[in-house]
Amino acid sequence: MERRSFLQKAGAGLAAGIVASPAVSQQSTPALPDIKWRMASSFPKSIDTLFGAGQLVSKRVGELTSGKFQIQVFAAGELVPGLQVLDAVQSGTVEMGHTASSYYVGKDPTFALGTAIPFGLNARQFDAWWIHGGGEALMNEFYKDYSVLCLPLGNTGAQMGGWYRREIKSVADLKGLKMRIAGLAGEVMIKVGVTPQQIAGGDVYPSLEKGTIDATEFIGPYDDEKLGFYKIAKFYYYPAWWEGNATLNAFVNLKQWESLPGEYKAALQTACSEAHTWMVAREDALNPAALRRLVAAGTQLRPFPRAVLQACHQAARELYQEISNKNAKFKKVYDAMDRFQRDEILWFRVAENGYDNYMASAEANSAMTTKAIGAVENR
């Protein structure tokens, strides 16, 4: 896509030692058009970290274009149901949407690769893959079949593994567990004995309260706290091995995108990039205090046992093999992402994890953390 193509050119310029200068000529340009777009969000206003990323794009694009390119953001359900945002963008009902690509795995499991897959990239690694690792070109080639262009728009970071009414001490404890979980994670869960449940958003709390389900997952401390699960399920597990990052996605109708002047394309791209970083920073800034409040309210924090992670990891590998055997689109992107991920883990294991792990274990912090959130098992 255009941005990728620019970056390649920028790279070439760098290699040749060319001094950068704006490419757009200063010849008198025709006045830019007034354009009004609608952005359908998959998120309710109450989940303000996710919904807010779309709002920031709207605000910024307005500022960048003297208010000539206006994007009005609609919460889930205002124009279309939250899980039908892609369809609305594809059909042209709205010009763009803010959603999670992974919501659409029912159409094609390849959609998961635009957000997160079990045991996939972390947030920074996803950005590296998208921007410099070929991810953008691969995914937008796939999205083209749905008449949309994708721009990353927000990330949750590594999520929590959800709320459980009973402890998960071994793989055996997963057998028969009724958990609200969807997508590829649900398919992996089936392989280790879990019975995934599809339950509409509003019914999750009463189902968990009554014990119709044993567990549910959502996002992380700040977002989860609002839903109140801590009142009815004591055990809060980590990490969500199915969402080591979760990239949210702006989908733009391709025809609408192509009709935009270059200035507006650039406005949308830079605004989405800014909001992408803004969102994960907001999650990171808000999660610690929320985690403290949850623990103060009685939540028991638990790491998934290593054996559980290993069993799920093995099941995930089997699933990717099965899907790849019958879906060439998935295989093409997955294989590229997997290669990239192996390289990233090699590198992160050195300086980045080395630094984080020392800081996490440094005595003063360790004592403080243990006091605040209870004993955290060291894996």
Next chain:
Amino acid sequence: MERRSFLQKAGAGLAAGIVASPAVSQQSTPALPDIKWRMASSFPKSIDTLFGAGQLVSKRVGELTSGKFQIQVFAAGELVPGLQVLDAVQSGTVEMGHTASSYYVGKDPTFALGTAIPFGLNARQFDAWWIHGGGEALMNEFYKDYSVLCLPLGNTGAQMGGWYRREIKSVADLKGLKMRIAGLAGEVMIKVGVTPQQIAGGDVYPSLEKGTIDATEFIGPYDDEKLGFYKIAKFYYYPAWWEGNATLNAFVNLKQWESLPGEYKAALQTACSEAHTWMVAREDALNPAALRRLVAAGTQLRPFPRAVLQACHQAARELYQEISNKNAKFKKVYDAMDRFQRDEILWFRVAENGYDNYMASAEANSAMTTKAIGAVENR
């Protein structure tokens, strides 16, 4: 600053459930002015990941403004020496610069807090602090005394600890070590027995080759490889406990900033934010292959012993106390950053590190990594 103030308003809007809409009116606006700026970079073109972030800003701002706001980027030494960029921006010799705030600790140690301090925030934590944790307001209050505004413009991620002619097996091995290292890290090094050396860039390689110095540090595999230190110093240590992230900084002359129309301010802010993310993603994408090449060329990868990290950490804490006792500006920002960091470590220790550590240790990756980079001591 404006961006911060917007974000606060956005937050208020969210809380009140107000539907976002562009704030700029659609009344006919006066034509935007043609403006040409010069950006002095502290980096040479050859260090293309760092220098490239400035180039991307130039390119994007041009695209966003129909080429009316042009920023020409000059490499280190083309207009001003690399370490005098701040002075050039402050005096108005250039309208803006791309540099590392920490280069200017000689003026005031508070400058280090805008880039990195020993045992400070990691890259994502720095963004969270800057955008949502009060960092932007605190630092720009400080920078105001130098007539500049700061926008983060790039990050290296956690750096490598540099190149050593001999192994560092204990704190005792640091005694008398002649190392090229500057800033607050150099002051911490003195406390543990190192003799920091100030050597001009071009003299570092011959000094290390001749043994005039025992060690030097730079950035990470991709950038370090270009300088060729692996040919003359076998041991490559990690992590750089003095740069768990290194935020690069765009400094804009305050008068020039205030003279910009709102559209151009927004263009510069969003372009810097995009390039900020682009840079760390580029480092992350390029470092793995560079690390492999270095190891293939004979580099011995070594983690700093935990006792060394602990001694340096203790020395850093003493240094911050000493500086705080005599510098109220430093104390104000440091105390706020330190509080924020303790919270971040609490949270990252749960889902984020839990996920990264499992992935790093997962069997397949572990075997692959060990083969590629040699046995990595597990701390």
